[in-house]
Amino acid sequence: MCGIVGYIGSKKAKPILINGLLRLEYRGYDSAGVATIEKNGISVVKNKGRVAELEKLSAIDSLEGTIGIAHTRWATHGKPSTENSHPHVNGKKDFAVVHNGIIENYNELREFLLKQGYTFYSQTDTEVIPNLIDYYFSKDDKDDDKKVLRAVVSACSELKGSFALEILSTHLPDKMIVVRKDSPLVIGKTDTENYISSDIPAILSYTKDFYLLDDYEYVVLSKGSAEFYNSDLKPIKKQTVNIDWNASAAEKDGYDDFMLKEIHEQPKSIRETIGSRLSADGTCNIESLDFTKEYLNSLNKICIVACGTAMHAGLVGKTIFEKFCHIPTEVDIASEFRYRDPLINEKTLVVFITQSGETADTIAALKLSKQKGAKTLAISNVIGSSITREADYTIYTHAGPEIAVASTKAYTSQVVLISILAIYFAKLLEMKGKEIDALKDAILELPSKVEETLKCSKQIKCFAKKVYKEKDLFFLGRGIDYNVALEASLKLKEISYIHSDAYAAGELKHGPIALIEKDITVVSIMTDPNLVEKTISNVQEVITRGAKTLVITNQNLGDHKFDNIITIPETNPLISPILSVIPLQLLAYYISKEKGLDVDKPRNLAKSVTVE
Numbered sequence: 001m002c003g004i005v006g007y008i009g010s011k012k013a014k015p016i017l018i019n020g021l022l023r024l025e026y027r028g029y030d031s032a033g034v035a036t037i038e039k040n041g042i043s044v045v046k047n048k049g050r051v052a053e054l055e056k057l058s059a060i061d062s063l064e065g066t067i068g069i070a071h072t073r074w075a076t077h078g079k080p081s082t083e084n085s086h087p088h089v090n091g092k093k094d095f096a097v098v099h100n101g102i103i104e105n106y107n108e109l110r111e112f113l114l115k116q117g118y119t120f121y122s123q124t125d126t127e128v129i130p131n132l133i134d135y136y137f138s139k140d141d142k143d144d145d146k147k148v149l150r151a152v153v154s155a156c157s158e159l160k161g162s163f164a165l166e167i168l169s170t171h172l173p174d175k176m177i178v179v180r181k182d183s184p185l186v187i188g189k190t191d192t193e194n195y196i197s198s199d200i201p202a203i204l205s206y207t208k209d210f211y212l213l214d215d216y217e218y219v220v221l222s223k224g225s226a227e228f229y230n231s232d233l234k235p236i237k238k239q240t241v242n243i244d245w246n247a248s249a250a251e252k253d254g255y256d257d258f259m260l261k262e263i264h265e266q267p268k269s270i271r272e273t274i275g276s277r278l279s280a281d282g283t284c285n286i287e288s289l290d291f292t293k294e295y296l297n298s299l300n301k302i303c304i305v306a307c308g309t310a311m312h313a314g315l316v317g318k319t320i321f322e323k324f325c326h327i328p329t330e331v332d333i334a335s336e337f338r339y340r341d342p343l344i345n346e347k348t349l350v351v352f353i354t355q356s357g358e359t360a361d362t363i364a365a366l367k368l369s370k371q372k373g374a375k376t377l378a379i380s381n382v383i384g385s386s387i388t389r390e391a392d393y394t395i396y397t398h399a400g401p402e403i404a405v406a407s408t409k410a411y412t413s414q415v416v417l418i419s420i421l422a423i424y425f426a427k428l429l430e431m432k433g434k435e436i437d438a439l440k441d442a443i444l445e446l447p448s449k450v451e452e453t454l455k456c457s458k459q460i461k462c463f464a465k466k467v468y469k470e471k472d473l474f475f476l477g478r479g480i481d482y483n484v485a486l487e488a489s490l491k492l493k494e495i496s497y498i499h500s501d502a503y504a505a506g507e508l509k510h511g512p513i514a515l516i517e518k519d520i521t522v523v524s525i526m527t528d529p530n531l532v533e534k535t536i537s538n539v540q541e542v543i544t545r546g547a548k549t550l551v552i553t554n555q556n557l558g559d560h561k562f563d564n565i566i567t568i569p570e571t572n573p574l575i576s577p578i579l580s581v582i583p584l585q586l587l588a589y590y591i592s593k594e595k596g597l598d599v600d601k602p603r604n605l606a607k608s609v610t611v612e
């Protein structure tokens with residue numbers, strides 16, 4: 001997905017912009033570009049391909065300016081090409097713009113501007129923006145220091161869709177204007193500089209003090225200051241937020257890939273998620289929630305809404321909410337939920353799970369839930385992300401920055417946090433029972449058990465060498481193990497490009513078993529003592545038909561024989577996904593490595609999906 005970087009200060013902007021773009025590479029992109037304000041006007045250098053291709057252009061060496069904007073583009077409107085890459089300028093080249101998001105009415109605006117004599121050189125939706133700003137700028141008779149800002153505000157009021165914009169103008173050579181609507185943008189500040197980005201990790205090494213922008217807040221940035229205005233051009237006050245992420249957490253720390261590093265960080269990230277929410281003496285508290293027993297008793301249901309891996313974490317949450325809180329719980333894919341007129345009202349609590357906090361469908365589902373009167377609770381990993389500013393309540397996973405596109409540590413932290421949330425609700429509801437206490441103890445033991453589970457790495461690497469050339473793989477499980485099968489299958493698909501499917505083991509004979517033939521690999525997960533015998537029977541059925549098997553288990557399998565078995569530590573079955581997913585994350589990782597693929601930046605995928 002597109003990424004934005006910007007700088008305004010006393011240093012040369014180019015190296016800072018390039019460094020920021022490199023840190024955004026994980027988001028996925030197909031072209032890159034920068035623009036700086038130079039003595040003789042705006043200089044734009046852009047190229048199709050990686051940032052390395054951009055750096056090869058000789059024009060980039062001549063950029064001396066101390067104010068600059070930069071962009072990595074992930075093609076939506078128009079093919080990946082140099083013309084379509086950002087920054088975009090108007091004909092006179094007195095405005096340059098980089099844009100994340102989608103301008104839905106760009107055709108209309110383009111038609112209008114064509115009639116006014118403007119020319120377009122790209123197929124992008126973005127190119128209307130510098131031209132529209134120019135249009136309003138030229139029509140404004142008043143010549144004061146707010147003229148560019150007025151033109152930007154007028155242009156933005158015409159835009160439909162989502163946007164995060166950085167704007168340079170030769171009419172305002174010491175400044176930069178930025179604004180956002182439904183697309184992330186933050187400003188990192190020091191006493192003498194401002195750093196701008198769509199993603200905090202890209203500029204985390206420069207500062208920890210950030211302005212988090214709300215929709216339609218216009219910011220006029222200069223070297224040491226940031227002035228904020230609303231759409232009526234009235235000044236507004238804005239405080240910085242301290243983002244307590246360690247800059248080195250956004251580095252590879254000696255690992256070959258971010259994904260491998262993030263898999264190995266899980267003992268730590270889980271410890272951080274537990275934090276002081278759960279303690280050995282049995283107390284369970286979640287900061288910033290003020291729910292009461294009466295409120296929870298009044299609920300008609302809980303809906304958990306999310307996308308991809310975050311949705312898989314929600315599936316685990318459903319089982320725990322229903323078991324311990326006795327509240328009916330549904331899990332929905334955000335892109336489905338938002339268009340199916342869900343039956344929710346003021347008696348529904350809707351929980352949104354999102355690592356990035358920027359997923360467009362999840363945010364839209366939250367807005368819909370609020371319109372329908374439901375209470376909304378966001379579980380996010382990114383402090384100040386868009387969803388956290390929309391939700392009634394937010395709780396953070398505190399997993400640290402997750403850079404690899406394939407989500408690993410965010411998933412396990414989401415499962416931990418939703419389990420703690422269920423315990424917290426059960427406590428408010430005065431539900432008592434040994435099982436709740438047992439789950440608390442099991443959660444506290446997780447960091448060391450994850451450490452233990454990671455020791456299967458070598459065994460998994462050997463297995464990956466055996467199967468990496470396969471065309472299809474199947475994952476089976478029952479109950480909570482089926483939820484893990486879904487997550488394992490997604491992980492494998494996204495980074496190895498091997499087709500895979502996950503099935504509830506009991507469903508096999510209702511269709512999928514027709515796909516089983518000699519030497520096909522079937523991976524099964526067996527962690528629930530109540531279901532293990534049932535799943536074993538299903539796996540026997542595929543063995544009879546010639547399948548090769550890998551079993552992930554913490555159960556006694558008796559005399560049953562399987563080709564490969566990975567034994568993981570025992571834990572409470574409700575949270576077993578946190579352990580059983582680890583060998584499967586590693587499996588996807590090592591298969592991808594065997595195939596020589598780019599693990600952290602799989603094709604066609606983006607880390608945060610900020611468009612619908």
Ligand code: M6R
Pocket residue numbers: 307308309310311353354355356357358359362405406407408490491494607608609
């Ligand atoms: O940032 P989010 O948690 O909202 O992202 C949701 C999905 O896009 C994400 O989990 C995606 O499925 C991952 N690439 C999976 O590894």
